[in-house]
Amino acid sequence: MELRVNGEEPNKFHLNQFSRTLISWHKNNGRHNLPWQKEISPYKVWISEVMLQQTQVKTVLPYFKKFVEKYPNIKALSNAKLDDILILWTGLGYYRRAENLYKTSQILKEKYRYKFPELYEDIISLPGIGRSTAGAILSLAYNKKYPILDGNVKRVIKRYFAIRSSKEDEKNLWYISESLLPNKNNNIYTQSIMDLGSLVCLKNSPTCYACPIKKNCMSNKLNLTNVIPAKNIKVNKKKTLKLYLIIIQNFKNKKLVLMKKNNNNGIWANLWNLPSFEKKTEYKKFIKNNNLDSNIKKYDNIKHNLTHLSLDIDILKIELCKIRDFDNYSWKNIYDNIGLSKPVVMIINKLKKEIDK
Ligand code: SF4
Structure with missing residues (x-):
């Protein structure tokens, strides 16, 4: 499949530059002290990625710390009762995530002998793990070449390529995300694009002057950062x-x-x-x-x-x-x-x- 953005083939040089620029930017500007980055393991990345689904980093921090203090590894978690996990989850919301952690811990115990799987097909089949979470675990914990497409990454891609249409299908965004992956240092690259989305390419008022990819960013060039991504239509609750x-x-x-x-x-x-x-x-x-x-x-x-x-x-x-x-x-x-x-x-x-x- 040939990559096309807004009906055109993107500049190959810019595509290659994208990950290289972000990786070198990350060294001095990215986040290096998040608790799940210390003594990184698939277990910690999994717990943090599940907690970060629909929840901001600053909210997740105290929950993550308490969680890994009580359950430092897969074995400890697999011995926990669902009620105990729910206690630690109280206030974090989206409680299905806690139930899925519990179900997954039982699978990791019985099928994988307390070892987190390394294959995409195995990871994606675990409860509560979608394509983006699987990609994050594979790239951040195993340094494998897998894309992610969480809210922050979606916004960076849409703005960088000036993808206006909200109809731009998910499949195409995944394909772009995959095309941007470097051949090495995928762990740093994934962290860098996540950090760019949450520290610089902010939802409201992105700080483009401080952005390492501003030179080739189409939204920056065309003054479209306020209209891309298109605002969600407000749903009356x-x-x-x-x-x-x-x-x-x-x-x-x-x-x-x-x-x-x-x-x-x-x-x-x-x-x-x-x-x-x-x-x-x-x-x-x-x-x-x-x-x-x-x-x-x-x-x-x-x-x-x-x-x-x-x-x-x-x-x-x-x-x-x-x-x-x-x-x-x-x-x-x-x-x-x-x-x-x-x-x-x-x-x-x-x-x-x-x-x-
Ligand atoms: S230049 Fe601005 S809009 Fe473009 S990626 Fe950077 S922060 Fe986002």
């Missing part, structure tokens, strides 16, 4: 009302709240949750069936945005004076380490502050 209920034991030990573990479906699969309701009728039924109609107080309201949803959560609180059981629910100490969604973390933190006063 579906507003969803929810009602959470804090049922707390005001008897001997005030630190117990009623919780239920979510089933294996949905964005917060397998995390612990407060009694929660989408319909008033469900809430009323729960209150009636459990004789809870007195002492219900308004506690708080939380707005929480997810990719396609905007949650508006009303929170009510009931303090119980007697210990009692609820079908399908458990009493959890608010200081216990358990996997929780972000809104529940916010509620529990507020409760802790009040109790610790």
